[in-house]
Amino acid sequence: ADQTYISFSDGNRIPQVGLGVWQTPNNEAAPAVRAALSAGYRHIDTAAVYENEEGVGEGIRSSGVDRGDIFLTTKLWNNDQGFDSALKAFDASLKRLGTDYVDLYLIHWPSPHRGLFVETWKAFIRLKEEGRIRSIGVSNFYPEHLQKIIDETGVVPVINQIELHPDFQQKDARAFHLTHSIATQSWSPLGQGKLLNHPVIGKIAEKHGRSAAQVIIRWHIESGLVVIPKSVTPSRIEENFKVFDFSLDPEDMAEISTLDSNSTRIGPDPLTASF
Numbered sequence: 001a002d003q004t005y006i007s008f009s010d011g012n013r014i015p016q017v018g019l020g021v022w023q024t025p026n027n028e029a030a031p032a033v034r035a036a037l038s039a040g041y042r043h044i045d046t047a048a049v050y051e052n053e054e055g056v057g058e059g060i061r062s063s064g065v066d067r068g069d070i071f072l073t074t075k076l077w078n079n080d081q082g083f084d085s086a087l088k089a090f091d092a093s094l095k096r097l098g099t100d101y102v103d104l105y106l107i108h109w110p111s112p113h114r115g116l117f118v119e120t121w122k123a124f125i126r127l128k129e130e131g132r133i134r135s136i137g138v139s140n141f142y143p144e145h146l147q148k149i150i151d152e153t154g155v156v157p158v159i160n161q162i163e164l165h166p167d168f169q170q171k172d173a174r175a176f177h178l179t180h181s182i183a184t185q186s187w188s189p190l191g192q193g194k195l196l197n198h199p200v201i202g203k204i205a206e207k208h209g210r211s212a213a214q215v216i217i218r219w220h221i222e223s224g225l226v227v228i229p230k231s232v233t234p235s236r237i238e239e240n241f242k243v244f245d246f247s248l249d250p251e252d253m254a255e256i257s258t259l260d261s262n263s264t265r266i267g268p269d270p271l272t273a274s275f
């Protein structure tokens, strides 16, 4: 079965499952990207701070898949926030990636203590107007940060990439996104692996003859989320993409819904993060 997409408010669309490459050095990123593209992925998620944009670019170029068929995301690191510095950081990312546009550029964190995310957003709007970014979005933004950039620029991000997994389901953020036609993208969708041994997930996986990872990825898909599981192991990369030929039952979705504790972040709280 074919992969699925989520439509953006700007008319573009994003493949619902992508490969995450956090904590993957250049020499591992290139083969991981090639493995993903050969398994059928057409969406790669990197960031300047991952220090692997060169490896990602090399993986894309050596894959044999046309750049135009690939949805490539990168992110602006916090210390490059500000209008001029964002423009400069974007040029540097493109150069490292070895491409002349990205499909999606994200402000990595609101970093509210810097007070620069509105200026940064204005630079993103400029870059989109210039055609060097197809779509612009944010990451780790709370509704109050989203509201601020919307109020000050009138331009709504197409997506917000936030920590989201079955025991941290972000229902309030998702409700806000829905009212503003902002897509939600799940980072650490597998809870960095900690949810793979959960008994409820295991029971559902056994029922469908699937792996725990596939069940969790399917939960994100059927919840209307964009999901970017990370692996550098080719067999797992393949497994994580073989999720378009089965579906969860309504009672499975309901049961996973009850796993939400709404308190167990793995990563930092974007409101108080000091970086």
Ligand code: NAD
Residues within 6 Å of the ligand: 019, 020, 021, 022, 023, 045, 046, 108, 139, 140, 161, 162, 186, 187, 188, 189, 190, 191, 192, 193, 196, 211, 213, 214, 228, 229, 230, 231, 236, 237, 239, 240, 267
């Ligand atoms: P994840 O939830 O994707 O878990 C990844 C880990 O799960 C892997 O290291 C591996 O150990 C395990 N795993 C993956 N597939 C498996 C399988 N099929 N079977 C068994 N184990 C498996 O965690 P993540 O890497 O933190 O998040 C995914 C991506 O999200 C990142 O690579 C990055 O692209 C993005 N991310 C973004 C932010 C942000 O601030 N925007 C923060 C963290 C991560």
